[in-house]
Amino acid sequence: LIRVVEYVGELRVSEHPEPEPGEAEAVIRLRVGGICNTDMELMAGYRGFSGGLGHEFVGDVVAGPPEWLGRRVVGEINVACGDCDLCQRGMPTHCRNRRVLGIADYYGAFADRFCLPVRNLVPVPDGVPDRVAVFTEPLAAACQVLETAHIHPTDRVVVVGAGKLGMLVAQVLRLTGCNLAVVTRRDRQKALLAEVAIQAAAIGELEVGVHDVVVDCTGSPEGFAAALALVRPRGIIVLKSTYAGMTTADLTQIAVKEITVVGSRCGSFPPAIRLLERELVHVAPLVDACFKLSDAVEAFHFAARPGVLKVLLEP
């Protein structure tokens, strides 16, 4: 039997039979898992979720093709069909039949052992510790901002919202050399940003209508409204988070100021791993706590506290 962290109307740690890998799947033994805001949203009703949670992980392959056995891996979370028009067009993260590890129709990584298709696996270089490698998935999502928008070194850029993801997005943007500010009111975040020479600002301190790119990591209507005010005409707003329900927004501003609003979701793993291996992004300071898998309920409660950044789970 294995332990599985699942949400079935309530969050609990249950015992399940050993996972049975399907064709082209591997079985992975969890080393470290990371709790993401999406996990919290799933429990709040997003997508009507029910099932096993967890999509940020690093682990060891314990069953599967011989060439993968024993390797330490992270894994792309979108399980794509490979056959639909979007897969064929090279957009497997948008596969029309996709399942998503711990998010949609695929049991998650917060378990002693779990399955994932072999083609989703990415080996972790030896020099990258587990508690760093576990950030690969959210860092890939942060890197996706750079896939989505061309950030110029001369750009004035603002990140609105300095939560788990916002702090990673800020660090990725920092590497472009751009003129960067991060909106946050929290002293903890301000201190972390200062350590890597990123300017923290209160929203009222920033000039409106002048920023080339604004990345909204808040997931709140207020965050989007702030982004609309901060961005310059013909500037870019990157939406990096999901919003609970419908949002009221001043779409006329988009037309009149000819703003580009572009969504950005999951990213590719190899760039994230390169940044972690080169130690260009600092993730260790973002870890607030590490819980045992059997204490996952307590871990989730802790992770839900305002201002808490990354909470990890270990077997």
Add this chain to the structure above:
Amino acid sequence: LIRVVEYVGELRVSEHPEPEPGEAEAVIRLRVGGICNTDMELMAGYRGFSGGLGHEFVGDVVAGPPEWLGRRVVGEINVACGDCDLCQRGMPTHCRNRRVLGIADYYGAFADRFCLPVRNLVPVPDGVPDRVAVFTEPLAAACQVLETAHIHPTDRVVVVGAGKLGMLVAQVLRLTGCNLAVVTRRDRQKALLAEVAIQAAAIGELEVGVHDVVVDCTGSPEGFAAALALVRPRGIIVLKSTYAGMTTADLTQIAVKEITVVGSRCGSFPPAIRLLERELVHVAPLVDACFKLSDAVEAFHFAARPGVLKVLLEP
């Protein structure tokens, strides 16, 4: 004295003194003016407007620099300062101090004679009739869709909303060779579209989630919601119109489907004039009525009827 169509709490035709051109301004005698939806929105309270209306025109220069005297012209409507950061960056239509002919702080073209800076003037080729040339400004706005988004010949494109502007946008998109459908329920529009071999469709007839580009020309929340449904993952929605007040929208779809939403407003005149001169866009069928300037109030009432396309004003 000259006649001026102005909105001052009510729409009326008033008598004003002859316009006195400022430095670097010309005086233009109206040949033909066109009523735009923006004119109607201004009267409904948009921007708290008060003043002389009209920004679509063709006319003759009757005072100004000798090299312009007697020339038949159309004119860019944004009166830019030339000095602010956005003017200096080559975005005069977004000038921070801009006035806009008949829209913001600058008396409009629905008058016997009116002023405009010389640098806003664009000569009309002899072969283009007045009632065609008057479409230059809205056609330039339609062409701006192509400046805003790269439309590929292989793209599946939908225009939602077949009003004055939507019909011009559809004709511009038609020239790209793209696979184009226009959402409309009106028989008149369907017939006009059929004449230029553009597919008309009811919204329910179109496949959701597969269109590369969707242009929303409705200015309604329902139009934006339809665009979100029709566009494919990583597709583009072009917002071509202003929305009355705040709009409720499902921004999460933008993030999850990684959609690009981009606003598009005024366009450059030379491409529009080239298309009119080459007769690649057919504007004559869009004219529903032509009124005398002194009957402008009646003309506006007629233009406001559902389904009416372009209404012109002549001295």
